[in-house]
Amino acid sequence: MGHxxxxxxxxxxxxxxxxxxxxxxxxxxKPLLLEDVRLRRMLLARLKNAGVARIETERSSSALTITLxxxxxxxxxxxxxxxxxxxxxxxxKTTGKRVRVTIQEIKKPELSAQLVAENVAAQLEKRIAFxxxxxxxxxxxxxxxxxxxxxxxxxxxxxxxxxxIEWNREGRVPLHTLKADIDFGQTEAKxxxxxxxxxxxxxxxxxxTEAPPKPAAAVEEPADGEVSIAAAITEASVPQPxxxxxxxxxxxxxxxxxxxxxxxxxxxxxATEVPAKPKRTSRAKTATTGTADAAExxxxxxxxxxATTETQPGAAKREPVRTRxxxxxx
Numbered sequence: 001m002g003h004x005x006x007x008x009x010x011x012x013x014x015x016x017x018x019x020x021x022x023x024x025x026x027x028x029x030k031p032l033l034l035e036d037v038r039l040r041r042m043l044l045a046r047l048k049n050a051g052v053a054r055i056e057t058e059r060s061s062s063a064l065t066i067t068l069x070x071x072x073x074x075x076x077x078x079x080x081x082x083x084x085x086x087x088x089x090x091x092x093k094t095t096g097k098r099v100r101v102t103i104q105e106i107k108k109p110e111l112s113a114q115l116v117a118e119n120v121a122a123q124l125e126k127r128i129a130f131x132x133x134x135x136x137x138x139x140x141x142x143x144x145x146x147x148x149x150x151x152x153x154x155x156x157x158x159x160x161x162x163x164x165i166e167w168n169r170e171g172r173v174p175l176h177t178l179k180a181d182i183d184f185g186q187t188e189a190k191x192x193x194x195x196x197x198x199x200x201x202x203x204x205x206x207x208x209t210e211a212p213p214k215p216a217a218a219v220e221e222p223a224d225g226e227v228s229i230a231a232a233i234t235e236a237s238v239p240q241p242x243x244x245x246x247x248x249x250x251x252x253x254x255x256x257x258x259x260x261x262x263x264x265x266x267x268x269x270x271a272t273e274v275p276a277k278p279k280r281t282s283r284a285k286t287a288t289t290g291t292a293d294a295a296e297x298x299x300x301x302x303x304x305x306x307a308t309t310e311t312q313p314g315a316a317k318r319e320p321v322r323t324r325x326x327x328x329x330x
Contacts, residue, residue, distance in 0.1 A: 007175060007184040007201065014178050015207040022059035032059070035095060039066070042094070046087070050075040053106055053114040053185070063098045066091065071109035110144035114185030117200040120151060121189035124196055130157050130166060138170045141202060148173040148203035155189075155196035163194075173203045181207045 008016060024032050040055050043066075051071035058065040070076055077084050084101055091099040109115045116137055123133035134151045141149045148171030156163050174180045186199040 005175075007182050011178060011182070015181065019054065020057050022057065024059075038094070039091065042090075043068070043087075047076060051106070051109060051115055051118075052076075053109075053112045063100060064091075064095055065100045065102065067102045067104060069104050069106055071106045071112070071115060073103050073105045076103055108144050110141045111146055111183070111202055111204055112185070113183040113200040113202040114187070116141055116149070116151070116202060117185045117187045117198045120153070120200070121187050121196070121198045124153070124189040124198070125191060127191075130196075131168075134166075134168045137200075138168060142170050146202050146204055147171050148201075150201040152199045153196055154199075156191075156194045157196065159193045171203065173201050175201070177206070179206045181205055 012018060020036055036057055043055055044052060052068055054069040056067040068076060088099055088101050106112055120133050120137050124130060130153050137151060138149050150167065150169040150173045152165065152167035154165045157166055181204050183202045189196040189198060
């Protein structure tokens with residue numbers, strides 16, 4: 001709980017590459033790392049209005065290559081490339097090495113998390129309400145084709161006495177999914193009542209980590225007179241009937257009676273055949289057959305018939321039932 005992981009560092013080696021592509025022994029590592037930090041700070045301060053989202057450095061034994069990912073390459077290049085030449089000269093003086101500067105344009109700046117955070121920070125510096133700035137940035141990013149955006153601001157929002165955190169999200173941002181292509185960026189807005197931190201997450205979809213399945217190889221049809229390998233295998237696996245020589249087959253004589261031959265399959269079916277069970281007769285049939293037996297047995301007189309016979313004249317009357325009081329009197 002509470003242990004936050006940097007989204008870019010969490011996905012290093014999965015689909016995201018390092019921004020510093022160089023290696024050095026222990027003695028040289030520290031000065032080269034400090035040199036990289038100074039170069040990045042200088043470039044970001046000088047190209048503040050150029051929309052630089054990412055700076056990559058690559059070192060060799062005697063040269064340094066710097067790649068700038070920017071949304072406004074015209075500002076970096078300048079008229080006739082004068083700005084790039086001046087920038088290269090400054091970098092060579094500070095490093096003492098031969099420097100090569102390459103520029104890559106960001107075609108959709110709304111999908112870059114760093115540029116989204118810088119846009120929100122610029123609006124906060126202009127005293128625009130933070131909720132309005134967040135909602136506008138969310139709408140622009142979702143219209144550009146993102147599947148999810150999250151923006152968070154921290155500090156004295158609106159000039160309040162106590163600092164707090166406010167955030168908003170559109171779509172989904174799966175931070176725990178490694179194959180999810182999530183870009184993260186953060187910056188600071190320098191206002192009159194203090195600094196406000198701005199963080200942005202942009203989810204553009206899942207990165208295809210697995211290779212797509214290879215298409216099935218086309219089966220070549222055999223030429224005339226040739227037999228394909230599959231056909232040869234099937235012919236070899238299926239037992240073929242023995243060839244009969246028609247010349248050796250002799251018709252039986254009419255005097256000798258030839259018994260009909262029964263195939264083996266018919267014999268096996270007859271052996272496994274189960275005798276059929278006798279069918280059950282329905283209740284109606286049993287009722288009709290049992291009428292003769294019922295005629296022989298004497299019928300039982302029902303209570304209703306017994307009552308009618310007692311009411312007839314001359315019939316024996318029932319004795320009165322003696323109650324408990326009558327028994328006591330007796």
